[in-house]
Amino acid sequence: MMIPTKKYAKAAKIAPKGFDTANEFFEFVFNDKEIIWMGQNTNHLHKENQIRDAMLSCVESREYAKYPPPEGFPELKKLILKDLNLEDSDILITAGGTESLYLCMNDILEPHNNVITCDPGYLIIDNFASRFANEVRSVPIYSSENGYKLTPELVRANMDENTKIVVLIDPLNPLGSSYTEEEMKEFAEIAEENDIYLLHDITYKDFARKHFLAADYAPDHAITIYSFSKICGMAGLRIGSIIGASNIISSVRTILINDLGTNLIAQAGAIAALKSKDDWIKEVITTTRNNQKIIKEVVDEIPGAFIPVYPSEGNMLAIDLKGTGINPTEMVEYLLERKIFVRQGTYTSNRFGDNYFRVSFSIPEEQVRTFVKEFRKAIDFLRKN
The missing domain is CATH 3.40.640.10 (Type I PLP-dependent aspartate aminotransferase-like (Major domain))
Structure with missing residues (x-):
């Protein structure tokens, strides 16, 4: 006997390209220790404290x-x-x-x-x-x-x-x-x-x-x-x-x-x-804000791309690609193939998800620099294709 779907049931999460389910995808990114984690606003700056x-x-x-x-x-x-x-x-x-x-x-x-x-x-x-x-x-x-x-x-x-x-x-x-x-x-x-x-x-x-x-x-x-x-x-x-x-x-x-x-x-x-908050918060905040500046400098170099809210008061921001002609989903897939996990706009918007993708940056600075390097390459590649 079938159980009727509730009127408020969550829509099934759309699995990224190459995965059968969203759960399979998240298991993949979780288990790959080389993935740069910029897709869930998580904080990776705490040390052994x-x-x-x-x-x-x-x-x-x-x-x-x-x-x-x-x-x-x-x-x-x-x-x-x-x-x-x-x-x-x-x-x-x-x-x-x-x-x-x-x-x-x-x-x-x-x-x-x-x-x-x-x-x-x-x-x-x-x-x-x-x-x-x-x-x-x-x-x-x-x-x-x-x-x-x-x-x-x-x-x-x-x-x-x-x-x-x-x-x-x-x-x-x-x-x-x-x-x-x-x-x-x-x-x-x-x-x-x-x-x-x-x-x-x-x-x-x-x-x-x-x-x-x-x-x-x-x-x-x-x-x-x-x-x-x-x-x-x-x-x-x-x-x-x-x-x-x-x-x-x-x-x-x-x-x-x-x-x-x-x-x-x-x-x-x-x-x-x-x-212990007073012992670690300054370092976390300083690194996070500096990382945001690194991302902003690169986005400003790209015609048609912009950050809607800068400075972001969180540890994430959106990068709007509408003016570049690039689909944010294609950007997300390109970066994932290079072991960088970011999030497509449709995860946080029903109306505007095709405008932007989201990146979080409470991660080590060297990982942010890897992201901006690959982001530049992605812009060139996706514009040509």
């Missing part, structure tokens, strides 16, 4: 044989709130920011609601929202007129009495745009005036030169999504948190699936990461 040592100690002690506290170790929760200066908020530890996003959509949305997101953006959020709301209003933001981001003006123009959540990915994956304090204050006014929620995904916050928390301006209407995947270099460990007013988090507690707690080894690493 306190984060690694704490997780090794957890393994050696075999503490992983026990279950952790179901909502996370109190020490970790306190450290996250201190990191954000949100000590008066409530918090849950989750298996990554993605789980936090899902929990929010599940808990808050009703069938008559709509959610405002942006395109380009992190499309899994749209999928989660579609499971519980009547409509997802994905606002096109790929324009210099609005700074390549979802502005307060665009939110006001697209919301109605059924709008329940406005999603702010800040800095924005894939473009790296971020918000000023004035913009965040206006978002807060919108949320309070209309009794709606700002879902503030701050996964890339620590890469930004300046960053403003929605929770500082609308504490009762902001939900903060926190992740250790990027700045802490812990993407494969799947750990994050959801932070908000006590009534919000108490409601989310009623729908938790992961009732036996989040990965114990990951929590040990997360505690060490926050305790």
